[in-house]
Amino acid sequence: MRVSPDVTIAWKPRTPLPGLYEAASSAGNATATSQLDTGRRRRMAGSIAAGGALTVVSDDLSLYGEDDWALLESIRTSPDAPLELPDPFSAHSAS
Secondary structure (H helix, E strand, C coil): CCCCCCCCCCCCCCCCCCCCHHHCCCHHHHCCCCCCCHHHHHHHHHHHHHCCCCCCCCCCHHHCCHHHHHHHHHCCCCCCCCCCCCCCCHHHCCC
16 A cells, blocks of 8 residues: 555645645645755665665656665665664764
8 A cells, every 4th residue: 555645646635634735645745855864865765675665766866976876775675685774873872
């Protein structure tokens, strides 16, 4: 089952709940851009990989740098291989 703002045939939400327009199902909301810093991108990628979720990349791949490709590669898993994720809190651990 998929639950996300792109599951609809309408550009604008038909009947959004008050205060939830951006989360309402619509093609417009599905294509809205959000800027994530490097840490948030890594945490998001780790969550996706840990959940065994299908990953579809719809970014403009011509804008990807080495770090972007490495992050994308890090969430590719094999069903027969153990999942190894970096500790998202390791950079924030006390010294």
